[in-house]
Amino acid sequence: MTFVPEPLDPDDDRAPYEQVASSLSAAIRTRKLGPGEKLPSHAKLTEHYGFARATIQRALRDLEDEGLVVSRKGSGVYVRNRTERPAGLRPYVEQAFSKDRVTIDFAGFSSETLHGALQEPLDKIRVGRLTPSSITMRILVPDMSVPQAAPVRKDDGADDKRLRDRMHDIMVSYTRSIRDAIAELEHLGLVAETQISVRVHSGTQFFKLYVINDEDAFFGYYPIRPNKVVAQGETIEIYDLVGKDATLFHHSINDGESSSGAQQVQQARMWFDSVWETIGRDFDLDAR
Secondary structure, three states: OOOOOOOOOOOOOOOOOHHHHHHHHHHHOOOOOOOEHHHOOHHHHHHHOOOOHOOOOHHHHHHOOOOOEEEEEOOEEEEEOOOOOOOHHHHHHHHOOOOOOOEEEEEOOOOHHHHHHHHHHHHHOOOOOOOOOOEEEEEEEEEEOOOOOOOEEEEOOOOOOOHHHHHHHHHHHHHHHHHHHHHHHHOOOOOOOOEEEEEEEEEOOOOOEEEEHHHHEEEEOOOOEEEEEEEEEEEEEEEEOHHHHHEEEEEEHHHHHOOOOHHHHHHHHHHHHEEEEHOEEEEEOOOO
16 A cells, blocks of 8 residues: 655644654654655655655655664665664654543653653644643652762762752752643643643662653663752752763554564553552642
């Protein structure tokens, strides 16, 4: 069966190459274009989308940079066979919000990256371009009221409550912003049902994990790097967990029940549920 791209949204105000890249990446993520399949030619994509050839080339370069496709000289552009590859989180989050029921489980050091990835789909809900009926999120983060393996002072490797208080404030700020933005959607009648739950645990979170709609999992390690931060007015050299350097790897149940990707998603759900239901403790974002 010949693949035919979905038509673009006429109200989409993104750059043309971004619209094309988003359309094709959605087709790849939903397996309308399966691993190893060849994409339509530049000429066919140009004709279908109605944009210049340079726009199509820029979109395909973005997909190649994201690890979704590979270009073979003289042959064409193909969907990559590998499913365990570095991946960008944002397009998958936006795709998740096109479903009727949205579920996101996040475990990490803070919810800063999740906060950033949610901004565009939430904006699209506000203007009526995405219309989920329910949004459920569970956020699992370390308890910064107890000593952690990191962040710690660089000079002696010792725990410092000022550093933990700083990380606590960062986590609360981003997580509260997520909760309030999503609760507002329900208040405005844009989403029928929303629920954001936060739990903490006593262990240091050395990796971040996202499980999206029980179909896709993203996993990445936090590297520990020297850093300088200001805590309670003092500059402190520390060993820090650096989220921006965490490469995410994507696994999907769409790879097939017996595939490595499907097993990774299953194990990610099992791990998250086990921590959430045992050592995870409810956390009040509004507590003083």
